[in-house]
Amino acid sequence: MNTQDLIKIEDDYFINTFTRQPVILDHGEGVKVTDIDGNEYLDMFAGIAVNCLGHNHPKLVSAIQNQASKLIHISSIYYNEPALTYAKKLVDKTSFDRIFYANSGAEANEGAIKLAIKYTGKSEVISTIESFHGRTSMTLAATGHEDYQEPFKAILPNGFINVEYNNIDALKEAVNENTAAIIVEPIQGEGGVNVPDIEYLKEIEKICHEKNIVFIVDEVQTGFGRCGTLFAHELFDVKPDIMTMAKGIGGGVPMGAILATEKVASAFVPGDHGTTFGGGPLVCAAANAVLDVFDEDNILDNVNEVGEYFISELKKLDKDIIADVRGKGLMVGLELTKPGAEYVDKLRQAGFLINCTAGNVLRFVPPLIITKSEIDEFIKALDEIL
Numbered sequence: 001m002n003t004q005d006l007i008k009i010e011d012d013y014f015i016n017t018f019t020r021q022p023v024i025l026d027h028g029e030g031v032k033v034t035d036i037d038g039n040e041y042l043d044m045f046a047g048i049a050v051n052c053l054g055h056n057h058p059k060l061v062s063a064i065q066n067q068a069s070k071l072i073h074i075s076s077i078y079y080n081e082p083a084l085t086y087a088k089k090l091v092d093k094t095s096f097d098r099i100f101y102a103n104s105g106a107e108a109n110e111g112a113i114k115l116a117i118k119y120t121g122k123s124e125v126i127s128t129i130e131s132f133h134g135r136t137s138m139t140l141a142a143t144g145h146e147d148y149q150e151p152f153k154a155i156l157p158n159g160f161i162n163v164e165y166n167n168i169d170a171l172k173e174a175v176n177e178n179t180a181a182i183i184v185e186p187i188q189g190e191g192g193v194n195v196p197d198i199e200y201l202k203e204i205e206k207i208c209h210e211k212n213i214v215f216i217v218d219e220v221q222t223g224f225g226r227c228g229t230l231f232a233h234e235l236f237d238v239k240p241d242i243m244t245m246a247k248g249i250g251g252g253v254p255m256g257a258i259l260a261t262e263k264v265a266s267a268f269v270p271g272d273h274g275t276t277f278g279g280g281p282l283v284c285a286a287a288n289a290v291l292d293v294f295d296e297d298n299i300l301d302n303v304n305e306v307g308e309y310f311i312s313e314l315k316k317l318d319k320d321i322i323a324d325v326r327g328k329g330l331m332v333g334l335e336l337t338k339p340g341a342e343y344v345d346k347l348r349q350a351g352f353l354i355n356c357t358a359g360n361v362l363r364f365v366p367p368l369i370i371t372k373s374e375i376d377e378f379i380k381a382l383d384e385i386l
């Protein structure tokens with residue numbers, strides 16, 4: 001079947017939830033992906049900031065292949081070695097003490113919020129406008145987007161308050177004796193790559209300490225080196241109580257996790273939370289390989305070096321249509337003075353995959369292994385297209 005006929009299957013059979021780019025991707029190598037018609041693209045999108053090691057990374061692929069031939073799934077009722085070794089490896093790299101394995105970002109946030117509610121015995125959660133925390137009813141209530149929430153108002157849980165991002169006064173005003181948790185992204189991703197003031201997270205930490213509120217950072221997008229440190233909250237010198245992660249964790253396999261301090265984690269006892277698939281041997285083998293490659297290949301150094309270069313090259317583009325260039329590491333946004341969709345199309349036609357978020361922000365979240373020369377290729381195309 002050709003591309004048009006295959007795409008028609010979606011029109012006829014899928015529940016209609018996504019606006020997709022009209023290409024059928026077939027295989028990838030490093031930062032390049034190729035569609036079924038043989039067209040090659042430079043992948044500046046990495047499956048929404050997921051494919052941190054690019055495509056077909058030999059160590060990731062062989063870890064998955066080896067594990068698949070041993071065990072794929074056994075449930076959380078039995079131990080598996082990859083989940084045990086990975087827990088120690090990851091937790092030891094952070095200021096947290098304990099892990100819970102989930103399968104996605106939304107599921108990690110859902111569990112994090114449950115943990116905060118159980119720990120505090122309180123009932124309200126504060127999150128920010130333009131945030132993104134997921135599509136389950138609790139995480140949707142935390143996601144500060146009226147348009148996503150509106151059709152489901154009837155089933156959204158009570159107790160979620162959305163306040164302006166990067167506005168500490170708005171947050172202080174919302175805090176009250178019922179506040180169980182404050183959940184924020186260290187840098188907002190879907191909201192348009194919004195980098196807060198350097199004090200913002202520190203101030204949140206202070207409020208949380210003073211009022212015995214659980215400080216949750218949602219690092220689903222910013223985690224795993226995306227912003228130049230293993231986790232982005234490190235850039236702001238804070239120690240949250242809970243951190244959630246997903247996207248980059250397994251280099252592309254679906255996985256999520258919650259990390260928590262000993263004190264907060266102790267609120268959960270057997271029966272309070274669970275999952276059938278979470279922490280399975282296949283995804284944990286992948287996650288182990290990802291962290292090993294981070295160490296062996298100094299991935300964070302590459303993110304910092306190439307990320308800085310990328311942002312400085314973007315700032316050199318002298319176009320009336322550019323309103324702002326912002327980001328950290330390889331999480332970069334180019335705000336335009338008009339909607340960005342047409343540029344996503346034009347770049348794709350020129351062989352570059354990007355996306356547009358918040359209507360007018362071109363978002364670049366390439367694999368963390370991208371090189372300066374690949375950035376040069378992209379900048380040249382972007383320059384011509386803008």
Ligand SMILES: *Cc1c(COP(=O)(O)O)cnc(C)c1O
Nearest residue numbers: 104105106132133134189220221
């Ligand atoms: C993508 C994202 C989520 C949701 O993750 P899913 O795996 O799609 O459920 C949550 N929080 C942030 C910050 C995200 O970027």
